[in-house]
Amino acid sequence: MAIAKVEPLLTTRSLRGPFDYRLPERLADVGVGSVLRVPFGRQRVVGVVVEVAEASDLPPERLAEPLEALEAGATPELVRLGLWVAHEYCSTPARGLELVLPPGMGRTGSGPGPRLELSASITRAGRDALTDGVRLGRVQRAALEALIDAGELTAAELQGAGADTQALRRLESRGLVELRRSERSRRPTIVGVGARSGRPELTADQSAALARVVSAMDGQERGELLLNGVTGSGKTEVYLAAAEAALERERGAIILVPEIALAPQTVSRFAARFGDRVALLHSRLSGGERRDEWQRLRLGEARVCVGPRSAVFAPVSDLGLIVVDEEHDSSYKQEGDPRYDAREVARRRAEQVGAVLVCGSATPRPESWDRMPRVDLTERADGVPLPPVEVLDMRTGTGGDGPLHARTVEALREVRSAGGKTIVMLNRRGWSPYLSCRSCGRAWGCPECDVSLVVHRREDRLRCHHCGYAEPLPAACPDCGSVTLARQGAGTERVAELLVELAAPLPVFRLDSDSAAAAGGHLDILRRFDVADAGVLVGTQMVGKGHDFPDVVLSVVLDADATLRFPDFRSEERTFALVAQLAGRSGRGPRGGRVLVQTLAPEAEAIRHAAAHDAQGFLAAELERRRALGYPPFSHLVRLELTAPDARDAEAAAGRAHDRLRNELPAEVALLGPAPRFRLRGRHRRQVLLKAPEREPAVAAVREAVDDLAGSRDLRGVAISVDVDPQ
Ligand SMILES: [Zn+2]
Ligand SMILES: [Zn+2]
Numbered sequence: 001m002a003i004a005k006v007e008p009l010l011t012t013r014s015l016r017g018p019f020d021y022r023l024p025e026r027l028a029d030v031g032v033g034s035v036l037r038v039p040f041g042r043q044r045v046v047g048v049v050v051e052v053a054e055a056s057d058l059p060p061e062r063l064a065e066p067l068e069a070l071e072a073g074a075t076p077e078l079v080r081l082g083l084w085v086a087h088e089y090c091s092t093p094a095r096g097l098e099l100v101l102p103p104g105m106g107r108t109g110s111g112p113g114p115r116l117e118l119s120a121s122i123t124r125a126g127r128d129a130l131t132d133g134v135r136l137g138r139v140q141r142a143a144l145e146a147l148i149d150a151g152e153l154t155a156a157e158l159q160g161a162g163a164d165t166q167a168l169r170r171l172e173s174r175g176l177v178e179l180r181r182s183e184r185s186r187r188p189t190i191v192g193v194g195a196r197s198g199r200p201e202l203t204a205d206q207s208a209a210l211a212r213v214v215s216a217m218d219g220q221e222r223g224e225l226l227l228n229g230v231t232g233s234g235k236t237e238v239y240l241a242a243a244e245a246a247l248e249r250e251r252g253a254i255i256l257v258p259e260i261a262l263a264p265q266t267v268s269r270f271a272a273r274f275g276d277r278v279a280l281l282h283s284r285l286s287g288g289e290r291r292d293e294w295q296r297l298r299l300g301e302a303r304v305c306v307g308p309r310s311a312v313f314a315p316v317s318d319l320g321l322i323v324v325d326e327e328h329d330s331s332y333k334q335e336g337d338p339r340y341d342a343r344e345v346a347r348r349r350a351e352q353v354g355a356v357l358v359c360g361s362a363t364p365r366p367e368s369w370d371r372m373p374r375v376d377l378t379e380r381a382d383g384v385p386l387p388p389v390e391v392l393d394m395r396t397g398t399g400g401d402g403p404l405h406a407r408t409v410e411a412l413r414e415v416r417s418a419g420g421k422t423i424v425m426l427n428r429r430g431w432s433p434y435l436s437c438r439s440c441g442r443a444w445g446c447p448e449c450d451v452s453l454v455v456h457r458r459e460d461r462l463r464c465h466h467c468g469y470a471e472p473l474p475a476a477c478p479d480c481g482s483v484t485l486a487r488q489g490a491g492t493e494r495v496a497e498l499l500v501e502l503a504a505p506l507p508v509f510r511l512d513s514d515s516a517a518a519a520g521g522h523l524d525i526l527r528r529f530d531v532a533d534a535g536v537l538v539g540t541q542m543v544g545k546g547h548d549f550p551d552v553v554l555s556v557v558l559d560a561d562a563t564l565r566f567p568d569f570r571s572e573e574r575t576f577a578l579v580a581q582l583a584g585r586s587g588r589g590p591r592g593g594r595v596l597v598q599t600l601a602p603e604a605e606a607i608r609h610a611a612a613h614d615a616q617g618f619l620a621a622e623l624e625r626r627r628a629l630g631y632p633p634f635s636h637l638v639r640l641e642l643t644a645p646d647a648r649d650a651e652a653a654a655g656r657a658h659d660r661l662r663n664e665l666p667a668e669v670a671l672l673g674p675a676p677r678f679r680l681r682g683r684h685r686r687q688v689l690l691k692a693p694e695r696e697p698a699v700a701a702v703r704e705a706v707d708d709l710a711g712s713r714d715l716r717g718v719a720i721s722v723d724v725d726p727q
Contacts, residue, residue, distance in 0.1 A: 001022060001023075001054075001055070001060065002022075002023040002028075002052055002053075002054070003020050003021065003022060003023065003052070003053045003054070003055060003056045003063070004020070004021045004023050004027075004030055004034075004036065004049045004051075004052055004066065005018040005019070005020055005021075005049065005051040005052070005053060006019055006020075006021055006036060006038055006047035006048065006049055006050070006066070007019075007047055007050050007083075007093045007094060007097060008038070008040055008045045008046070008047040008094065009045065009046050009047060009048065009094045009097065009098060009107040010040075010045060010094055010107070011092050011094050011095060012092075013092055013706075013707060013710040013711070014707070014710065014711045015092070015094075017093060018050050018093075019038075019040070019047075020057075020058055020063055021036070021038055021064055021065060021066050022056075022060060022063040022064065022065050023052075023065070023066070024065050027065075027066060027069055029069070030049060030066075030069055031049065031076070032049055032050060032051060032052060032076040032079055033048065033049065033073045033074040033075050033076050033078065033079045034048070034049045034069055034070075034073045035047070035048055035049075035069070035070040035072060035073045035074075035101065035105070036048075036049060036066040036067075036068070036069050036070065037066065037067045037068050037069075037070065038064065038066045038067060039064050039067065044067060045107075046070070046107055046108065048073075048074065048079065048097045048101070049073075049079075050079055050083065050093075050097075072101070072102040073101075073102075074097070074100045074101055074102075074315065075298075075315060075317065077317075077353060078100035078313060078315060079097065079100065080352065081100060081313065081345070081348065081349055081352065082096040082097040082098075082099050082100040082313070083096055084096070084348055085099060085338055085340050086338060087703075088340075088344075088348075088699065088724065089337075089338040089339055089340050089722070089724050090338075090638075090699065090702055090703045090706060090724060091337050091338030091339075091722075094107075095337055095338050096338060099310070099313050099338075099340075100313045100315075102291060102294050102298075103281070103287070103290035103291055103294050104287045104290060104291060113291075114183040114291075114292070114295075115183065115184055115185075115186055115288060115292070116181045116182065116183060116184075117154055117155065117156075117181065117182060117183075117184040118154065118155040118165065118168070118179060118180075118181055119152050119153060119154045119155065119179070119180060119182060120143075120147060120152065120154075120155070120158060120168050120171070120172075120177045120178065120179050121147060121151060121152040121153075121177065121178050121180075122144055122147040122148060122176070122177055122178075123175060123176060123177060123178055125174075125175045125176055126144050126147070126171070126175075126176035126177055127144075127148065129144065129176055130144055130145065130148070138162075139162045139163050139167050140163070140167065140170070140171055140176075142161045142162055142163065143158055143161050143162075143163035143167065143168070143171065143177075144171070144176060144177070146158065146161045147177065154184075155168060185292040185293075185295070185296060186286070186288045186289045186291075186292045187289065187292070187293075188280050188289045188293065199273075200234075200237060200381070202234075202237060202238075202241065203234065203377075203379075203381055205229075205233065205376070205377045205378065205379065206233075206234055206237055206238050206241075206377065206381070209225075209227055209229075209238045209375045209377060210238055210241045210242060212225055212375050213225060213238070213242045213245070213321070213356055213358055214242070216356045217242075217245060217246065217249065217251075217320055217321065217355075217356045218249075219354075221373070222373055223350055223351070223354065223355065223356050223357060224347065224350065224356065224357040224358070224359070224372055224373065225356065225357070225358050225359070225372065225373055225375055226327075226359050226360075226361075226364055226369065226372035226373065226375070227358055227359065227360035227361075227375055227377065228360075228361065228362075228364055228369075228374055228375070228376050228377070228615070229360065229361075229362060229376065229377030229378075230362050230377065230378065230379070230380060230386065230584060230613065230615075231362045231380075231386075231581065231584025231585055232380035232381060232382065232384075232548070232584065232585075232588055233362075233377035233378070233379060233380055233381055234377065234380075234381035235325070235360040235377065236265075236266055236269055236325070237381070238358075238377075239255060239323045239325065239358070239360070240269065240270065240273050242321055242323070242356075242358060243255065243270070243273075243274070243304050243323075244273075245320075245321075246320035246321040247274075247277070247303060247304070249320055250318065251303075251318045251319060251320025251321070251355075252297075252303040252304065252305075252316035252317060252318055252319050252320060252321075253303070253304045253305070253316070253319070253320060253321040253322070253323070254304075254305045254307075254311060254312065254314055254316055254319065254321070254322045254323070254346075255270060255304065255305070255306045255307075255311075255323045255325065256307065256308065256309060256311055256312060256323065256324045256325060256332070256342060256346065257306065257307070257308060257325050257326070258308065258325070258326050258329035258331045258332070259308055259329075259331050259545070260280070260282040260284060260307065260308055261284070261516075261521065261522040261523060262522060262542060262547070263325070263545075264523055264547070265547060265548055266306070266325060267280065267306055270304065270306050271306075274304050277302055277303050277304055278302060278304045278305075278306060279293040279294075279297050279302035279304070279305050279306075279314075280293055280305075280306055280307060281293055281294065281297075281305055281307035281310065281311045281314055282307045282308050282310070282311070283308075283310070294314070294315065297314050297315050297316055298315040300317060303316065304316075308331065309331065309332050309333075309334060309340075309342035310334075310342075312342045312345045312346050312349065313345075318353075319350075319353050319355040320355050320356065321355055321356050321358065322346045322349065322350050322355055322356070322357050322358070323358045323359075323360065324342070324343050324346055324357070324358070324359045324360070325360050325361075326360070326361055326545070327343060327359035327360060327361045327364060327365065327368060328361045328363050328364060328365050328573070328577045329545075330574070330727045333725075333727040337721065339721070339722070339723045339724065339726075341725050341727075343359065344725065359372065362580065362581065362584055362615065363576060363577040363580045363581060363615055364615070364619070365573065366573060366619055366622050366623050366626060366632075366633060367632055367633040369619045369623070370623060371633060382588065384587065384588060384589075384590075384592070386583070386584060386587075386613045387555075387586045387587035387592060387593040387594050387595050388594055388595070389583050389594075389595040389596075389597060389610070389611040389612070389613070390407070390594065390595070390596050390597070390611075391597045391599060391602045391607060391608075391611050392405040392407055392408065392596055392597065392598045392599070392602075393599070393600075393602045394559075394599060394600050395600055401498065401502070402490065402494075402498060403426075403489075403490040403494070403495060403498070403558060403559075403598075404495075404498065404502075404558075404598075405596070405598050407596060408556055408596050409502065411554055411556070411594070411596060412499070412502050412503060412536075412554070412556075413502070415503075415534075415553060415554050416502070416503050416504075416506055418553075419533070419534045420534055420551060420553035420554070420591065421529070421532075421534060421535055421536070421549060421551050421552045421553065421554075422503070422535075422537070422552070422553070422554040422555070422556065423536075423537045423538075423543050423544075423549075423552055423554075423555045423556070423582065423585070423586070424495065424499065424536060424537070424538040424539075424543075424555075424556045424558065425538075425539065425540070425541065425543050425544055425555070425556070425557050425578075425582050426490070426491065426492050426495055426539075426540070426557075426558040426559060427541050427559070427562055427563065427578065428489075428490075428491045428492065428540070428559070428562065429454075429465075429491050429492045429493065429512040429513065429514055429540055430454040430455055430456050430463065430465075430491035430492070430493055430514070431454075431455040431456055431457040431458075431487060431490075431491055431493040431494045432454070432455045432487040432488055432489050432490055432491055432494060433452060433454055433455075433488070433489045433491060434452045434454075434455075434487075434488045434489060435452075435453065435455050435462060435473075435474075435485055435486070435487055435488075436485070436486050436488065437477040437479065437480065437482055437484070437485055437486075438482065438484040438485065438486050439477065439482035439484060440477060440479050440480040440482065442477055442478075442479045442480070444462055444474075446464035446466065446467065446469050447469065448464070448467050448469055448679075448680075448681050448682045449464055449466045449469075449678065449679055449680050449681060449682075450678040450679040450680075451464060451465070451466055451678060453469075453471070454491065455473065455487050455491075456473075456493065456514070457493060457494070458493065460472060460473045461473055462474075466680055466681070467680065467681045490558075492510055492512045492515075492538060492539055492540060493510070493514070495538055495558065496508055496510040496538045499536050499538055503535075503536045506534050506535045506536060507528075507532055507535040507536070508535065508536045508538060509525050509528060509529045509532075509536070509537045509538070510525075510538055510539055511525045511526070511529075511537060511538070511539030511540070511542050511543050512539045512540040512542065513540070515539070516542075525537075526547055529549070530547075530549060541578055543582070544578060544581045544582035544585065545581070547585075548585070548588065549585070549588075550589040551589045551591075552585060552586050552587065552588065552593060553586070553587060553589070553591050553592070553593040553594070554586065554593060554594055554595075554596070555582050555583060555585065555586035555593070555594075555595045555596070556595070556596045556597075556598070557578070557579050557582055557583075557595075557596070557597045557598065557599075558598050559598065559599070559600075560575065560578070560579050560597045560598060560599040560607055560610075561575060561599045561600055561601040561604060561606075561607060563575045564601060564604055564606065569626070569629065569631045569632075570727065571606075572604075572605065572606045572622055572625070573606075573622060575604070575606040575607065575610075576605075576606040576607075576609060576610050576615075576618050576622075579597055579606070579607060579610035579611070580609075580610040580613065580615065580618075582595070583597070583610060583611070583613065584613065595611075597610070597611055605618060605621050605622070606618065609621070630670070630691060631691075632725070635691045635692060635693055636690075636691075636692050636693075636694070636695040636698060636724075636725070637689060637690065637691055637692075637724075637725060637726055638689070638690040638692070638698055638699060638702050638723070638724050638725075638726075639687055639688075639689050639690075639722070639723040639726040640654075640657055640687060640688040640689075640690075640702060640706070640720065640721075640722055641677070641685055641686070641687050641720070641722075641723070642654045642657060642674075642686050642687070642688075642718055642719070642720050643680075643683040643684065643685045643686075643718070643719050643721075644683060644684055644717050644718045644719070645682060645683060645684070645717060646684065646717070647684040649684075649715075649717055649718055650683075650684040650685060650686045650718065651674070651684075651686060652715075653686070653709065653715050653718040653720070654673065654674030654686035654687070654688055655674060656709065656715075657674075657688055657705055657706075657709060657720075658671060658673060658674050658688050660705050660708075660709075661688065661690070661701060661702065661705055664701045664704075664705070665692075665697075665698065665701050666697075668692075668693055669690055669691070669692040669693070669698055670690070670691040670692075671688065671689070671690055671691075672688070672689040672690075672691065673686070673687050673688040673689055674686045674687065674688050675687055675688075675689075683719070690702065699724055702722055702724075703722075706720050706722055
């Protein structure tokens, strides 16, 4: 008797699955990855088969039968991967498995169905009717003639000949055509911005990199590679050629990009090169499009998948290659449960199926630098040198205009008269980050979170950037009645307005999540900047990602050290990447370019090395610092966060978690905390941080502690989240 071991898609932490079900003859096709509807207690739930066994520990009469098998399912390989994610990131099997199921299926087992389309073909009687002088209406004749030429046409196509569905039905009833319904894929449209098409010849560097990938694919080298290439060195060309090599070997490929909206060029180049063999998977597609793209991959009609972090779970069989483009980007980390890191999942999946993992970046992570075999692309593909970078010290009088240094103002004026494009990055949106009263010192904070409210002048509102709370911008101080309120500091909204004056008559485009929501999205703003002859693009870190505008002659980074002021061990790495990425995107055209970096910390390693385009120097220094402080890659971090509406509950739960872990973990695991974090969305937060030399035992101890705490009754109202490898 066959037994299906089923993991129900319920997220209750205390559930100890999988559960055994007896498979009757009618469900003989059920295998690992099949999705079943099963009786579970008094409920009917959807579950995934994680194993098929010959026998059960339970007597047959105590085993229930599944009610039905649903049509869609995952592959055994993906089931293994989903369970690994659940285990590795201290989540539940259900949440891990949901990642690998068809899009939109969720816990209900229902998702969007296939799109069915009516099509018509002509019958023998129909052919005869055209020649035998049978009485036919004008529309009927036109439809039949169109069908003679084409063989089969869809109802939509026949509409062009004037025949609607009703007309087709009448032809069918006379036996002149045959109608059928068939499945047709909904395909997303792909819009390119500034993509240069064609197939350039590979440079010597690119060919050498490709050779390494191919030799790894053919099993002659370790299956992973860090492609360390300066901005503009043509990493995408290597990915394209590597994907081609995979297809030649009848293997598939997954290409991960940080954020689909910010990677239009990569997406359109893959679509141009591989046509229908490419599928896109991302959350901005409609439910139907996602389902159909997923199915095309599952059925092998498409063999290359391009998408953001979730595409690492794409159902590509015989996978030969996984590319992680811009591998330093923090969007590869999922922020909800399970808090997986797509780069680690990619590594695991590549190992599991014997695929090659290629991580590419101009600013690789210290972890990747330390542990991955590396191949360098040291020059831009067009041979143009990287632009000179000037660091502007903002600590002394700058002689400039508010947030802009005098040199920046001067450079902007030069571009205004000479023409060309400028990119200005300030990683802070809104008009100004604080509002305070000059008379009594009152500061405006969010009532739900312990953070300042940000002034948004166009909307005339104060907004919390953490929870979305908003209130009208006050005209006077409610405490003392004073009308002298100070808007301190500058965000993109304010700088954009300043630039409109400075750059006029050149157009100014603002790109941040506020402006993208208001206009037609990121793509629209990028496209307008792309087609303009000259102009200024100002925005948050979005302006430094993915795109390639050859006519940018000036790039400016404002408040470059803002990210350094965050108390986080990744601050240095982030700051370096932010500045170096933008610096690398300037001066790609024949006119060359220059970069200005305004900062309060000109001597910081991250700024100095970014200004010198020196990733290698930065990484060497950063790895030394990490080694001294015992941070990754020299340790593994696990962060536990305990939150509750009442501060005492959060405190008590954090204390218990800490004590329990201290008892169980060996002394060489450092346990930091419980430490308060700022209140968020009305919840008080405490965190406990583990710094462990070995990963597995630390994760295991946390998993057990959390399962226990989650089940204990006196901690109701306390939410616990675990973040392995926090970003
Ligand atoms: Zn006041
Ligand atoms: Zn808030």
